[in-house]
Amino acid sequence: MNIKDWLSISMGDILTQKIWQHVHCHYDLVNRNIKNKKKYLSDAFTEEWNLMPSSNELACFIREVDVLIHTLNVLDHRIQSLEKK
Incomplete structure (x- = not known):
């Protein structure tokens, strides 16, 4: 049932x-x-x-970010050296 x-x-x-x-x-x-x-x-x-993104696009992006970080570090170092003078 x-x-x-x-x-x-x-x-x-x-x-x-x-x-x-x-x-x-x-x-x-x-x-x-x-x-x-x-x-x-x-x-x-x-x-x-x-x-x-594909692995190539991701690798390229990581390289670009690393270059940008390096550039910012160089700029920061230059600013600090100018402030010391």
Whole structure:
């Protein structure tokens, strides 16, 4: 005996049908919402993966940052030497 049959015996056929339709409608709504969230999450990961820089781009960026840090250190040293004078 399934849930629908048990409800039908205790509440009547019409009320059981309405409850079952309500439950089924909400189940479909939740199920559709979960599917949409999964698709959204999958699309977001795919887009983020496409936006991620390649290893060559990352290495170039690191070299540029290192050059910038070196340049700033040289500039800071020059400023400090000028302040001492």
